[in-house]
Amino acid sequence: MKLKGKVFKYGDNVDTDVIIPARYLNSSDPANLAAHCMEDIDENFAEEVTDGDIIVGGKNFGSGSSREHAPLAIKYAGVSCVIAESFARIFYRNSINIGLPILESPEAVKAAEAGDELEVDIDQGEIKNMRTGETYQAEPFPPFMQEIIKDGGLIEHVKKELV
Amino acid sequence: MGMTMIEKILAAHSDRDELKPGEIVNARVDMVLGNDITTPVAVKEFEKIGVDKVFDKDRIAIVPDHFTPNKDIKAAEQVNMIRKFAKKYEITNFFEVGQMGIEHVLLPEKGLTLPGEIIIGADSHTCTYGALGALGTGVGSTDMAAAMATGKAWFKVPPTIKIIYKGELKPHVSGKDLILYTIGKIGVDGALYKAMEFTGEAIENLSMDGRMTMSNMAIEAGGKAGLIAADEKTEAYLKDKAQRDYTVLNADPDAEYEKVIEIDVSQITPQIAFPSLPENTKGLDEIEEKIEIQQAVIGSCTNGRLEDLRVAAEILKGHTVNENVRCLVFPGTQKIYKQAMNEGLFDIFIDAGVAVSTPTCGPCLGGHMGILAEGEKAISTTNRNFVGRMGSTKSEVYLASPAVAAASAIKGYIAGPEEVK
Numbered sequence: 285m286k287l288k289g290k291v292f293k294y295g296d297n298v299d300t301d302v303i304i305p306a307r308y309l310n311s312s313d314p315a316n317l318a319a320h321c322m323e324d325i326d327e328n329f330a331e332e333v334t335d336g337d338i339i340v341g342g343k344n345f346g347s348g349s350s351r352e353h354a355p356l357a358i359k360y361a362g363v364s365c366v367i368a369e370s371f372a373r374i375f376y377r378n379s380i381n382i383g384l385p386i387l388e389s390p391e392a393v394k395a396a397e398a399g400d401e402l403e404v405d406i407d408q409g410e411i412k413n414m415r416t417g418e419t420y421q422a423e424p425f426p427p428f429m430q431e432i433i434k435d436g437g438l439i440e441h442v443k444k445e446l447v
Numbered sequence: 448m449g450m451t452m453i454e455k456i457l458a459a460h461s462d463r464d465e466l467k468p469g470e471i472v473n474a475r476v477d478m479v480l481g482n483d484i485t486t487p488v489a490v491k492e493f494e495k496i497g498v499d500k501v502f503d504k505d506r507i508a509i510v511p512d513h514f515t516p517n518k519d520i521k522a523a524e525q526v527n528m529i530r531k532f533a534k535k536y537e538i539t540n541f542f543e544v545g546q547m548g549i550e551h552v553l554l555p556e557k558g559l560t561l562p563g564e565i566i567i568g569a570d571s572h573t574c575t576y577g578a579l580g581a582l583g584t585g586v587g588s589t590d591m592a593a594a595m596a597t598g599k600a601w602f603k604v605p606p607t608i609k610i611i612y613k614g615e616l617k618p619h620v621s622g623k624d625l626i627l628y629t630i631g632k633i634g635v636d637g638a639l640y641k642a643m644e645f646t647g648e649a650i651e652n653l654s655m656d657g658r659m660t661m662s663n664m665a666i667e668a669g670g671k672a673g674l675i676a677a678d679e680k681t682e683a684y685l686k687d688k689a690q691r692d693y694t695v696l697n698a699d700p701d702a703e704y705e706k707v708i709e710i711d712v713s714q715i716t717p718q719i720a721f722p723s724l725p726e727n728t729k730g731l732d733e734i735e736e737k738i739e740i741q742q743a744v745i746g747s748c749t750n751g752r753l754e755d756l757r758v759a760a761e762i763l764k765g766h767t768v769n770e771n772v773r774c775l776v777f778p779g780t781q782k783i784y785k786q787a788m789n790e791g792l793f794d795i796f797i798d799a800g801v802a803v804s805t806p807t808c809g810p811c812l813g814g815h816m817g818i819l820a821e822g823e824k825a826i827s828t829t830n831r832n833f834v835g836r837m838g839s840t841k842s843e844v845y846l847a848s849p850a851v852a853a854a855s856a857i858k859g860y861i862a863g864p865e866e867v868k
Contacts, residue, residue: 344639347669351485372639
């Protein structure tokens, strides 16, 4: 799967409270989550983001609460992929489980600036920065997780297993 | 080769004799947990799987504790949805308001989280059960849905950091101070993709309530789990509670750790985590400025247990809350509420001008029952001080122990118990 999008860049420890504040968790409606995505760290995100755009974060992206509403909000907002130096573990597994592509690459993160255009090959873990022309290699997923991703998320994976 | 606690517990639940960090296993789980925010998403996902029953109706717990008693219509609809789900699938452990408590205080009290077990919860503070020698770990709603159908979850075996707490605690220093100090030392991603084992004489001497406070905040260092070996205190705690037989699975003496950290607890003073990360800790003695507060919150899955309320009451006794402060107490469960009331703690609180609430997660996550306005500061015994956590993005949360929160409520600024005479 190949993706192309514009970068929204944030720092370290972007927590799930700023990705989707708790005051909006009284509903899991996709439109509600997308409308308030990143609101407490970037007020204009929901307005400015367009389909396919890419979130780039620093260390420990998605830390804090287990709310799956956080990766869901990002996905529903139209974001195609999140690239970070590292992910908090619950956010990491939630993203795999719901089929939000994520990649870990400290080098790609350091080089990326807000507004850069990136081309990402999810299967190969390749990230190309169109401004600099540089290509970066992300950590590949272990085979077990690749299987979940290929099946389209954990639910589809489990369905296959139960049959 | 010996195994760490988490290796041993995961091996026992995946029919393996041995496990090493990095391996991925599909393990049986003993308990699956969700709350009123995460369960609605899990129910939708569960229905997509297309099974007509849950894997075990006695091994699922649904606790509407976050936005309850229902804070608004949408919250009420969410609880209604999970209530119907619980009825339809005959879930034994659905806890209605009136029976309900804050999930991580309630489940151990009900004897539903036992040594050697795996408990996954669609709530990040599921790591609390590490204090009972169980692998408790937070997952998302989809994991919860899959586990409700299959009774299993996938885990990558993490390396373990062993932390040895030596020496004796100073007066008014608690489990909360130890865990805040630890997070300050290793950072909010210091245990990312890793488990921690809390060991040493200071842990052995800690009460079960204090141990649960420590394990509860393992996630605040990014940890998958914060495990404490089950001992005679654990057994005594579980004596009339345990709802199932269990096997203690403590670490082998020759287990391999990624890192061993030693901490001399006799040097630790009450700790405060400054906004907006739990790692921004300072000892109370290192704070020079006067930090005025407008709210003091005592409670939550971190510090809403009986011992916490007793400590707060002892400090508040005979005092009144500062005129510029709202002090809120949230007992963790109905049982704790009743015990605290019978012990006369509520008389102390109410005479001091404290508002006592029914159990709820409410203010901890800026849900309801104590939201902060722009420019306000709170001292709180909860677990997170992120931007906007308790209300306005321009409000601030300082994390501390019940002793410090109670003393600060009296003084009107962040203060230690010694300053209240």
